[in-house]
Amino acid sequence: MAAAAERTVPIVQGIRDEQLADAxxxxxxxxxxxxxxxxxxxxxxxxxxxxxxxxxxxTPDSIAGGWRERFARETELMIDAWSEPAxxxxxxxxxxxxxxxxxxxxxxxxxxxxxxxxxxTRQPYAPADxxxxxxxxxxxxMAPMGRKMGAFKDEVxxxxxxAGDFERLLAFSGRKAx
Numbered sequence: 384m385a386a387a388a389e390r391t392v393p394i395v396q397g398i399r400d401e402q403l404a405d406a407x408x409x410x411x412x413x414x415x416x417x418x419x420x421x422x423x424x425x426x427x428x429x430x431x432x433x434x435x436x437x438x439x440x441x442t443p444d445s446i447a448g449g450w451r452e453r454f455a456r457e458t459e460l461m462i463d464a465w466s467e468p469a470x471x472x473x474x475x476x477x478x479x480x481x482x483x484x485x486x487x488x489x490x491x492x493x494x495x496x497x498x499x500x501x502x503x504t505r506q507p508y509a510p511a512d513x514x515x516x517x518x519x520x521x522x523x524x525m526a527p528m529g530r531k532m533g534a535f536k537d538e539v540x541x542x543x544x545x546a547g548d549f550e551r552l553l554a555f556s557g558r559k560a561x
Contacts, residue, residue, distance in 0.1 A: 384465055384490050386511030388458045391497030395421070396451045398504050403446065407503040408558050409496075414503050419445050421496050422454060425461045428489040432464035436477040437485065461489065487521045490514055495556050515548045522555040 395418065403415040412420065422445035431437045445453070464470060465486050475485045494514045501508030542554035550560045 384486070384493065384514075385462050387490055387493045387497065387514040388462055390509065390511050390514075391421075391493050391500075392455045392458055394497050394501045394504070394506055394508060395454045397506050398451075398500065402504045405503050408499045412499075414500065415444075415446055416442075417496060417499060417503070418450075418454075419443065421492065421500070422450075422457065424489060424492045424496075425454070425457045428485070428492075429457070429461045429464045431475060431485050431489070432461070432467065432470040432482075434473065434476055434482070437475065458493070465489065484521075484525075487518065487525075491518055491522065491556070494518060495553070495558070498553065499558075510549050510552075515552055519548055519552050519555075522552055 398414060398418070403413065403418070405414045407414055407417050409417060419442050423439060423442050427437055427439055471483045471486060473482050474480065475482055478485070494510055498508050498510065500506075540554040540557050540559055542551040546554070546560075553560050
């Protein structure tokens with residue numbers, strides 16, 4: 384998670400105000416919407432690490448003065464929360480998912496939406512190797528459920544022959560690498 388944050392936080396900090404209305408690979412989101420969602424993720428998953436119920440029902444507008452620095456701070460708080468060994472033990476309240484799965488959901492959002500934002504704002508993005516290694520089997524297993532829940536596109540995307548691990552990871556989430 385820390386390695387993924389090292390890749391995504393600079394992307395967020397590199398977004399210019401005039402790019403907030405730009406389209407993203409997530410058809411329903413403009414850059415601003417995706418930033419708000421990612422803010423919601425890093426804040427909500429801080430509590431999820433402490434077994435607080437995960438509430439993703441309301442996406443507040445977090446883009447106000449100092450949002451780039453605030454995102455970095457909130458992401459660090461999320462990493463700290465998940466760095467506690469007990470954060471991965473047991474079952475998450477409400478969802479019944481193992482805590483380790485919930486942690487991987489946060490890692491997936493940070494990694495994949497980092498790529499989404501980089502793509503939308505024309506910034507280079509290189510995923511953290513450890514994140515891709517951790518997420519690839521997780522995404523392969525979770526993709527069907529993710530599509531049913533609306534977290535991934537309904538359309539199954541096939542990675543091209545010879546695709547690298549990150550391209551395959553993006554395909555599981557319904558995205559095509561450019």
